[in-house]
Amino acid sequence: xxxxxxxxxxxxxxxxxxxxxxxxxxxxxxxxxxxxxxxxxxxxxxxxxxxxxxxxxxxxxxxxxxxxxxxxxxxxxxxxxxxxxxxxxxxxxxxxxxxxxxxxxxxxxxxxxxxxxxxxxxxxxxxxxxxxxxxxxxxxxxxxxxxxxxxxxxxxxxxxxxxxxxxxxxxxxxxxxxxxxxxxxxxxxxxxxxxxxxxxxxxxxxxxxxxxxxxxxxxxxxxxxxxxxxxxxxxxxxxxxxxxxxxxxxxxxxxxxxxxxxxxxxxxxxxxxxxxxxxxxxxxxxxxxxxxxxxxxxxxxxxxxxxxxxxxxxxxxxxxxxxxxxxxxxxxxxxxxxxxxxxxxxxxxxxxxxxxxxxxxxxxxxxxxxxxxxxxxxxx
Ligand SMILES: Cc1ncc(COP(=O)(O)O)c(C=O)c1O
Numbered sequence: 001x002x003x004x005x006x007x008x009x010x011x012x013x014x015x016x017x018x019x020x021x022x023x024x025x026x027x028x029x030x031x032x033x034x035x036x037x038x039x040x041x042x043x044x045x046x047x048x049x050x051x052x053x054x055x056x057x058x059x060x061x062x063x064x065x066x067x068x069x070x071x072x073x074x075x076x077x078x079x080x081x082x083x084x085x086x087x088x089x090x091x092x093x094x095x096x097x098x099x100x101x102x103x104x105x106x107x108x109x110x111x112x113x114x115x116x117x118x119x120x121x122x123x124x125x126x127x128x129x130x131x132x133x134x135x136x137x138x139x140x141x142x143x144x145x146x147x148x149x150x151x152x153x154x155x156x157x158x159x160x161x162x163x164x165x166x167x168x169x170x171x172x173x174x175x176x177x178x179x180x181x182x183x184x185x186x187x188x189x190x191x192x193x194x195x196x197x198x199x200x201x202x203x204x205x206x207x208x209x210x211x212x213x214x215x216x217x218x219x220x221x222x223x224x225x226x227x228x229x230x231x232x233x234x235x236x237x238x239x240x241x242x243x244x245x246x247x248x249x250x251x252x253x254x255x256x257x258x259x260x261x262x263x264x265x266x267x268x269x270x271x272x273x274x275x276x277x278x279x280x281x282x283x284x285x286x287x288x289x290x291x292x293x294x295x296x297x298x299x300x301x302x303x304x305x306x307x308x309x310x311x312x313x314x315x316x317x318x319x320x321x322x323x324x325x326x327x328x329x330x331x332x333x334x335x336x337x338x339x340x341x342x343x344x345x346x347x348x349x350x351x352x353x354x355x356x357x358x359x360x361x362x363x364x365x366x367x368x369x370x371x372x373x374x375x376x377x378x379x380x
Contacts, residue, residue: 011355016244065210065229069100069209084218101143152290162190194211199241211233255354277368277369296348
């Protein structure tokens with residue numbers, strides 16, 4: 001099998017699964033219980049959070065463990081907006097966010113907030129001047145992704161953070177789900193106030209993730225009924241999930257620099273070989289792109305047919321983001337980049353992980369070329 005849909009989800013790293021099953025089996029007590037078993041589990045959570053804090057250069061009491069990216073984005077964006085409602089009602093985001101941010105902002109508009117959706121250039125990147133121009137006295141939150149999940153564009157998070165240093169009344173939330181363990185991210189140095197990560201994108205378990213909330217940032221909870229996770233995510237903790245997330249994060253960050261050269265080489269190869277194939281338009285930018293994501297369209301061909309043909313060869317790629325891939329309508333991201341309707345509805349995403357090998361990419365390139373040639377003949 002050649003699995004190239006790692007932006008949708010990754011395989012579970014064996015040692016992550018091992019830590020999950022070991023904790024689930026042996027440390028099953030409720031961490032809120034005051035007996036010895038409970039205390040042991042509570043200590044386990046503390047250790048995991050301390051490890052995560054060290055890895056990310058943050059404090060352990062700035063970590064809220066969640067079920068993943070969608071939950072983290074909802075808790076942060078709604079929680080910050082609700083907490084600052086009296087100070088202002090304006091939120092800034094971009095036109096290319098993942099649905100867990102984009103639709104949360106649409107929902108907040110229904111609640112009465114005003115949202116500016118920043119446009120992007122042809123490569124999917126926002127312009128810094130647009131952020132500055134969008135700021136008003138009413139602005140309370142800027143929320144932006146670090147790496148785009150469809151085409152891989154890297155947003156200038158550090159520069160936006162620098163601008164927002166001058167606006168202490170505006171919170172800065174970053175969705176770093178596609179960047180963590182892949183490209184550098186500095187939460188504190190870049191003035192990020194809150195940041196979401198997801199376990200299953202970094203070879204961790206599904207249903208695991210975390211939200212960084214800078215100490216002192218006021219966030220109103222979405223759920224009530226317990227004091228766990230600073231009261232922002234009440235309910236009995238997913239202890240095996242927390243412990244295994246810490247391990248997945250460590251492995252991802254350990255791999256980041258060692259596989260970088262390989263992944264960049266594979267990305268370059270994909271770019272050069274696929275760009276020249278018949279009828280192909282590459283959508284990922286040639287610069288300022290996560291090397292883990294490569295996205296292209298073949299406007300004359302139905303992407304589901306191409307995906308099916310590759311699937312018959314045991315090669316797995318996807319159309320756009322996992323949440324939207326079953327609906328064949330055009331991509332909001334590609335439309336925002338200026339692509340016409342046909343190109344925006346025929347996208348194919350190839351996404352790699354540290355496990356991806358050069359041989360796999362070579363086999364994929366060959367199979368894709370063959371499939372496009374065959375299908376183009378039928379279409380003629
Ligand atoms: C950029 C981005 N944000 C948020 C999410 C949602 O994460 P999860 O699947 O953990 O809810 C995803 C998942 O595809 C993503 O790529």
